Amino acid sequence: MQILKIEDLQGIKERVALVLQKEKYRAKINFHMGTCGIAAGAKKLNALVLKKMDENGIQDIKVIHSGCAGLCSREPMVTIESPGLPPVKYCDLNEEKIGEIFDRHILNGEIVDSYALAIEDGGEAFPFEKVPKLQDIPFFKHQILWALRNRGLIDTEDIDESIAREAYFGLAKVLTSMTPESVIEEVKTSGLRGRGGAGFPTGLKWEEGRRYSSSPKYVICNGDEGDPGAFMDRSLLESDPHAVLEGIIICGYAIDAHQGYVYVRAEYPLAIQRLNMAIEKARNYGLLGENILGSGFDFDIGIYPGAGAFVCGESTALMYSLEGKRGMPRIKPPRSTEAGLWGQPTVLNNVETFANVPPILLKGGQWFASLGTGGSKGTKVFALTGMVNNVGLIEVPMGTTLRTIVYDIGGGIPEKREFKAVQIGGPSGACLPASLLNIEVDFDSLDEAGAMMGSGGLVVMDDSTCMVDTARFFTDFSVDESCGKCVPCRVGMKVMLNILNRIIGGKGEMEDIERLERLGHHIKESSHCGLGKTAPNPVLSTIRYFRHEYEAHIRDKRCPALVCVDLIHFRVDPEKCKMCGLCKKACPMDAITWEKKTPAAINLEKCVRCRSCIQACKFQAIE
């Protein structure tokens, strides 16, 4: 155990910067090992490289494991740094490719340009034209990385690498030269609002937390990222746990708390593992525990894995869950800042909010407020997924348009299909149509459009998605996850689900649309917590922007996207059929008869309505 003083941080930073030259490493291979990279096969590639090093008797290669580099759809990815060459990012790797890169790049010092994605930041000085610079690629060009400042750059198991990227420098400044009040003032100046969904001003919350004098107080970090389609918190905790820990400690100092908890979804085992390791290393350095950095301030952090309940993302429910009870929200006031965990004053913020705190203290609130729109400052991390070419984790300034996000960063819709909607904010959010692509994404504009920032899931949908079915999907989710405490949410959502099921089953009435709207507004107004107040949003927004699809389902008994099986005839249109036979190959039940030069036909007695043929058909010949 080595207790650090503030001067030591600078020393570690300088030492790490020189490690490649001083310790005479031939190269540094950085495997991007987030959950996504590992699922894509990064561990196998890692093992192969280690085996190759062994076979060739090479020891002077530094192999590190960092988190996700953002562009998840091109995993597995590695970044290789070697003296005399710019840092190069390789993507879409497999065992054969990594073998070739090992032989040519690492052993022979030449860049394998056919597998390279880009030259990393810091490679500006190298005149190399065959591979683009990272900042010239559209996916990266429009992003500004503040919360994700260390993504894919640091070894998550080596705290020194984090310190080299100025982790804990903000904390050092706070502990040596700032009073708790001035910390809160700085956060207020920054205009930072909570990144978990509702967007409550962080500085105000901390001020509230400080005001109550009861002791002990608690700081909780909310990592119960339950929104389907969102993985910002997972990625942040996996790739840069120290940024989050530092934010929590600073909050503790500001409100005079000495204990923090991180509540993480149990579905994120890697995040929990890395967080555990980070806490242990921080303790060993005296950055957590008693007398942090010799300042006299004590603070410690524990991890609490959640048990799988969406409603636990609500702050009061989360605290009950931490106490070992059913996670059911309670009526506010009192707010958690007055009576939270175990009835004591508690400040709860989201993972991304805490990750934003250290640079605000290091560079000043004014710096943070320089980016963004009137009511929303700084940047926002989004998980961009669904029917879009570049799937991944992105961070853009507040006020960036949806069009930039979907088309410039996301690279548009694959297979030349048509954009239909973007779902933002998960089960609390909304589906926004093409006509709103120019909307500037911030808290207030989304609110106006009937949507919500949510935690930041952005799912792009193309014309193969049915909006009624999507609304049903989210309603089903909310019914499942409703805690059952209040009637509007528990019963109301169930009634909405029944109506939607009726429409999808081909038994809807035109009055159902109005019924859904009326009920939805009642639920919004009378529900008890944030979950119920926002649960009707997916239905209300799809009715608002895609009413024609509801009408097609009800009046014409037709699902335009061919998703709702009860409204599909499973009939081949002989005019459209190009007699290619792909549908026959795709059918698992052998229900399709087809011979060369004759249109296919579906035997409805054998057909199980699985839609395999519809997906296989390239000519939309099945209706």
Next chain:
Amino acid sequence: MRWAEPITKEEWEKIDQVIAKYKGKHGALIPVLKETQDICGYLPKNVQHRIAGGLHLSSSQIYGVVSFYAFFTTVPRGKHIIRVCLGTACYVKGSKQILDNLQRELNVEVGGITRDRKYSLEAVRCLGCCSLAPAIVVDADTHALVDPSEAIRIVRLYE
């Protein structure tokens, strides 16, 4: 692994150790349930009673928590657990079809266990690997970009 066998004497001893470890601590119930489920695979009634007695809580309190959280189960699980992600990104990319296909091929309902007790089939809300949609997880392995017609082949790799 999680077998659907009666709870053995050694397992009871381990459960008692877990209870003893957390006894008297604030908010111990959920960690105790979690560790117990890791030992015996599920939380049947007699185990819930044992925990209630050990932690001086009422059995109804234990059941209330067990039935509230998706993580806990009161039915035995198969040798291999298949989790099909039904998060938004996976859903728009066809994960419902994966689930339908697996239900048909394995002849099992969602949340159920196959007759040979080899597989449990579960639907989960989001695994957080939306970039790899549609995804399924068998035991601890995440399988990415699963073709609905290939899902059964992946599952059969787990004997």
